[in-house]
Amino acid sequence: MDALLGYFFIFFARVCDVSLATVRTLMVVRGNRLQAAIIGFFEVIIYITALNEVVGKLNNPFNLLVYAVGFATGNYVGSLIEEKLALGLTTVQVVTKDPELCNKIRNLGYGVTALNGFGKEGTRHVLLISLARKNVPDLISYVESEDESAFVTIMDTKSVKGGYFKQSK
Numbered sequence: 001m002d003a004l005l006g007y008f009f010i011f012f013a014r015v016c017d018v019s020l021a022t023v024r025t026l027m028v029v030r031g032n033r034l035q036a037a038i039i040g041f042f043e044v045i046i047y048i049t050a051l052n053e054v055v056g057k058l059n060n061p062f063n064l065l066v067y068a069v070g071f072a073t074g075n076y077v078g079s080l081i082e083e084k085l086a087l088g089l090t091t092v093q094v095v096t097k098d099p100e101l102c103n104k105i106r107n108l109g110y111g112v113t114a115l116n117g118f119g120k121e122g123t124r125h126v127l128l129i130s131l132a133r134k135n136v137p138d139l140i141s142y143v144e145s146e147d148e149s150a151f152v153t154i155m156d157t158k159s160v161k162g163g164y165f166k167q168s169k
Contacts, residue, residue: 010067014070015070016046020046089131090131095119096125098125105129105142112127114128115127
């Protein structure tokens with residue numbers, strides 16, 4: 001029973017510390033240094049504790065196996081957490097034939113910069129929309145419902161200055 005609890009502890013600790021590492025890394029990339037430092041503090045405590053369980057009992061190969069499985073699972077869980085948090089900003093570029101799509105998107109409360117473009121099949125409207133990542137699925141669904149032939153690209157945005165952003169409800 002003690003061995004089973006030990007395996008569970010190692011697995012759970014690795015899932016937690018690797019998930020925290022994923023979120024911490026994204027915080028650093030997005031410029032949230034203080035949050036990254038706080039997360040890193042807890043991450044390293046969990047990591048060292050789990051590592052001690054494995055290194056202290058190297059005669060048990062299952063500890064190493066559970067450690068590795070916890071690491072792999074932590075990567076998966078960390079990416080799910082980051083996806084659910086949807087931290088940061090995104091820029092969505094929409095290339096459309098619909099000249100009214102810009103105003104329709106503005107009526108939803110988003111700031112839109114419109115440019116004229118010329119594609120293989122003629123004039124296009126290029127719409128640039130910077131928004132919170134959590135709002136991207138709603139915007140994409142709306143664009144698809146209005147113009148199923150629109151060409152959409154989504155780019156990560158590190159920082160912005162000025163402009164208009166949809167206010168949270």
